[in-house]
Amino acid sequence: MLLSSSSPGARRARTPGAVLLLVALLSALLACGGGGEVGTSERTSLLGAEQLAEATTVAEALALGDGAALSVRGHVVGQPTAPGEVAFDGFPDDLALALADRPDERDPARMLLVQVPDELRSTWGLRSHPDLLGREVVLRGTRSTYFSGPGLKQVSAIASVDGQAVPTVPTDPTGPTAPAGGGLPAEVQQYYADAEGRTGADLAQALHEIISTDVERLHYDELWEALRDTDADPDAPGRVIELYTGDSVPGDAHGGDPDQWNREHVWPQSRGGFGTSAGPGTDLHHVRPADVSVNGDRSSLDFDDGGGPQGEAEDTYRDEDSWEPRDEVKGDVARMVLYMAVRYEGGDGFADLEVSEQVGRRELDALGYLGRLSTLLRWHEQDPPDAFERARNDTIFETWQGNRNPFVDRPEWVSAIW
Template sequence: MNKFLLLFAVFATISAGSVLASPNICTNCPVLNKVKDITNYAPGTYYANSQAAYGGDLVTFRKAIISDISKGQKQLSYGEVWTALTHTDEDPQNPDNVILLYKGNSIPKNHNGSGAASANQDYWNREHTWPKSHGFPKKSQQGYTDIHHLRPADISMNSARGNKDFHNGGTPVAEDNRNLSTKYTWEPRDEVKGDIARMMFYMDVRYDKNTGINMPNLILVDAINTNPTSGKNLPKLGKLCTLIEWHFQDPVNDFERARNNAIYEYQGNRNPFIDNPEWVDTIYEGRCSKSKVPDQT
C-alpha cells in the first residue's frame, strides 16, 4: 500500500509538472521545453540563404532572410509566452527576476499579471511592441505570440504606451520620465531604442506578404497615427525613419544578444538585425533621406 501511495505521489507530481511550471517561476506559466540548443548554432549554416543572396537584388535578399528565419520557428501559445519571457528577459544579475522594457527595473518573475494579479499595476505583463491591433488581433495568429517582439513591461506603462507609433518627442510619462508620449506617439528610454527598432525590423521582414501563414503583410511606414480607426487592425506601424535613427544611436548590446540566443532555444528562430545589424542599411536603403538618418561612414 505504501509503495502504491509513493508511486501515485510521484506520478501526480510528474503530471502536474507537465502542465504548469513551478509557481516560483511565474503564475499560470506552462512548462516550456527548448526546441534548439544554442551550442549547435552555426551562423553560416543558419543564414546560408541570406548570405548567398547578400549583395544581389533587394527582393531576393529579403526573401532569403525570411526563408532562413522562418525555418524551424515554433508558434507558442499565449500562455507559453509568460514562461518564455522569464528566460529571454531574465536579469543577468538576479536569475529570479526579469528586466522590464520601459522602466528598466528588475522585478520577480512571479510578479506577472496573470489572472487576478493583473490588477496590480506594478506587476509585469506581455507588451506587444508591435501592437496586436496593428494587424494581428487574434491569439491564433503567429505574430501575436512571436516573442521576438514581446517583452515584459510594467502593467501601467504598457497601458500608457497603448498602440501608439514610435517617434521622438512628447510629454514625460509620470511613472518614468525617460519615456515620452503624445496622443499618437511613444518615445522609450534611450537604453532600449535600438532594441525596439530591431524588433520592429524583424516583424516587418518576418511577416511579409506571401509567407503562407495566417498573418497580414506587416509594413513599417514613415508616418504616425497609422491605425486611426478602431477595429480596423491596419497592419502598419511607424515611424520608420525614427526607428532607423534609433538603430544607429543604440547599437546591439550583450543583453540583446543573450535574448536572441534564448529565443532561438525556445522559439527556434533568430532576429537577423541583431546578428547582422548592417543589414538594416541594406533592407531600408533609400527609404530615408540622409538628413533623417545619421551618416555611419
C-alpha cells in the same frame, strides 16, 4: 514620400587644374596609409585618380537608378532627418549627410542623401563637425534609396576637394558590400548562408524564408515561462528586466495588477490583427515584459520622437500618436519592429506587416502598419545591439522558437534593406 529628383545637368567641366588637384588628393590619401605592403586587416578601398577626375555631379547621381557604383562630387549642405526633411543646423547625430551641387542649396529634391559609415562618423559627422557645412567633397559608394529618397550607401571613401585627406573605410577583400558576419559563431553564419551577398528586397525575401522555416509557435500562456527565461536579470536570479522602465522585478509578479508586469507586444496586436494567436501574437522576438501601467499608456501608439514625460517610465515620452522609449532600448525596439516586418508577409491568414513613415493613422487604416520608419532607422544606428539583446536572441533560438532576429546578429542588414 519619395523625394523628387532634379533633371541631370551637363557634366561640370574638368579643367587641367582640377584634375591635378584631384590627383594630388589621391596621393595624400595613399600617404595616409603609410608605406609598405598592406595587410588584409589594414586593406582600404581608395578612390583612384580616374574615378576622382570623372566623379559625377549630384544632379547626375540623382538621375541614376539604385545599384550603380559611382564617385560623386558635391558640397555638404545639411543632414537628412526624415523623408523630405533636411536639417541645416542643430544636427541630431553623425549618421548622414546631404550633398548638393551648390553650397547654398536648400531644396531637398536637389540633394543626394548619404549614409555615413560607422568608421567615418567621428570625422565626417555634422553633429561633431558642423564646420563641414559647405565643404566640397568626393565620395565613392553605391546609389541606393535612403530616407525614401535618392541616396548613397556602402560608402567606401570620402575625400575633401580642398586637399584635406581623411581616412577611408576598411573593407573586406571581396568588396565594400561584402557582409560583415565574421564575428558570429560558425553555426550562426551557416544559418544565414542563403542571405549572404544579397541586398534590398532580395535580402529581405531571403531573410523571411530563413527566419520562417522550422519555427516553433508558442501558445499565449507559455509566454510567462518563456519571458522569465529570455528577459531574466543576469545579476539577480528569479527576476526579469522590464522593457520600458528597465526595472528588475520578481519573475513571478506577473498578471494584470498595476504594479505587476505583463506581456507587451512591441508591434501592437490591434495594429497587426493577430491578437494572441500562435505566431505573431506569441513571437518572442517582439513580446517583452512591461509594467502593466506603462504598457497601458503605450497602448497601440506608433514609435517616434517627442511628447511629454510618460511618468512611471523614466526618460520615456508620449503624445497623442507616438511613444518614445528610453535611449537604452531604442535600438532594441527598432530591431523588433523591423524583424516583424520581414518575418510576417501575409501568410497563414495574418496581415502583411509593413513599417510606415506615417504616425497617428486612423484605426481603420492602421492594420498592418507601424511607424515611423525614419525614426526607427535612426534609433537602430544610435543604439546598437548590446550583450543583453544578443543573449536574448540566442535564448529564443536555442530554447524556444528556433529562429533568430537577423538585425541583432547582422545590424548592417538594416541599411542594406531600408
